[in-house]
Amino acid sequence: MKIIKxxxxxxxxxxxxxxxxxxHKGLEIVIHSDVMHQFGDQITSTVKExxxxxxxxxxxxxxxxxGALDCAIKARVEVAVLRGADVNELNWSQLK
Structure with missing residues (x-):
């Protein structure tokens, strides 16, 4: 899957x-967080996963x-990517 918009x-x-x-050609991730020093590894892991x-x-x-919880991080990443990839249908079982 690629981001097209x-x-x-x-x-x-x-x-x-x-x-x-x-x-963007290739995958680049930039993370800014108010709690990066405490939870940066967990935030990064959740986004990448x-x-x-x-x-x-x-x-x-x-x-x-x-300061979002993991469930919010996952949900926001999923929605942004699906919007950017212009995906209208998804096999939800792949996101378990």
């Missing part, structure tokens, strides 16, 4: 996360975290 999901409210995606399950191979992923 700019897309966004989430907000910059406390305890949420905003994920922006753009077309979600992208892997989606099969994303190309795209620029910019993450602005404001």
């Amino acid at each position: 700019d897309a966004i999901a989430g907000t910059l409210e406390s305890s949420d996360i905003q994920v922006k995606v753009s077309p 979600t992208l892997k399950k989606l099969g994303l191979t190309d795209g620029l992923i910019i993450v602005e975290d404001k």
